[in-house]
Amino acid sequence: MASKIFHPISLIFLIFILLAPIGHAKRSIPSDKNSSPFDFIKSLKGCHKGNNTNEIHELKAYLEKFGYLTIQTKPMPLMMISMIPWNQLSKPTRKTSTSNPQCLQKWDAATHFSFSQVQTNQFSDLVIGFFRGDHQDQYPFDGRGGTLAHAFAPTDGRFHYDADE
Template sequence: MAFKIFHPISFIFLIFILLAPLGHAKRSTPSDKTSSAFDFIKKLKGCHKGNHTKEIHELKAYLEKFGYLKYENKSQATDDDFDDILESAVKTYQENYHIKPSGIVDDATISQMTTSRCGNPDIANGTNFMQPHGNKHESGSSNIHTVSHYTFLPGNPKWPPTKTHLTFRFSPNYPVSSVAPVARAFHKWDLATHFTFAQVGANQNSDMIIEFHRRDHGDGSPFDGPGAVIAHAFPPTDGRFHYDGDERWSIGSVAGAYDLETVAIHEIGHLLGLGHSSVGEAIMFPSISSGQVKNLHPDDIQGIRALYGR
């Protein structure tokens, strides 16, 4: 069952949640349609270099947000000209998502760009962290070269070697019904790493904090309403993980809603220092469809062990 998060929560509503955690849920169905901040991309179908179309400045803003584009001339960033720089950015995006790099806003590109996703960028400081990199390992007497797609956050931030037990807490108004999925997500990372995790009280100090927020919530990365960006997290040792409270959230697979646990596994990966992966099946792949449930993938586990060792 899917539900919307409303806060601040009144005392009466909190009692209601405690007695019936999912009772307030509004059931999603496949026919549910919610507009998304990414829907403008659909109007750009077929656009390519040389076009001048009304929403192109929004496409530039989209690609800039996720690290693909940066204009030195601000007027270029806000005009509607499909220029060489934008074409190059579209091609890079297509390459990262295994789409033919035509530079044209085609159906496959629209489908991927309009899929809800994590708010953390794919490219930072000009470095494309989603491009595959080679990792060599030996098997017997022969050298084997394999390609891994996991990435680390800019600067390879990680928790200190002495910090292997990490605590997490939920904000005081965090819905009780949403605690267990996040706890399960931490447990899955526990099994795959040298870390152990423990929940502490909402008013205690902790290494990490999980919260729901809406729109501009003061961290420099505002949410954008239903759909589009659904969550984000900060690198070690910041510890902040935010869900978008305007989304429809669920426990498990529900059409029209996002699985709390799946998104938590992804965002905890960022809290530990992992960046995005170009492997579609990996938990660290940037986007997720409503109703989708995922778990840790070998690429994720290789990445976290490459970062910290085990």
């Protein structure tokens, strides 16, 4: 009688032993001890409007998580831009004042955002300026053929372009 019970129990025990390695989770150890949670952003280099990569989805998820992007929760905010460069606040030029509305119209037509020019003392979501050399933000421009532009974090909203380019 003991052998009849022992045989099915040993068979079940053998099955559990053979299947045990399948059920074990392998611990993932990062290969780079200095890896950053922002490494996925490096792979966005070279992406352009219309690209649909996994990294873009990761970036959108990151921005949504921390409140920078709320496309699904409310409509796009009105994007107001102050187009007067810092170095021209005292003496606006004719070229600057006539080209701004054309830029705003092109950007408005090409994106899902609304663009409008505001007075320098009004709040704006974005501030776009054209500068030469050192313009007091710790990132000086290097003239023609070098750095074209730089921008700051979404909460800051500054876009600086090299006026020599």
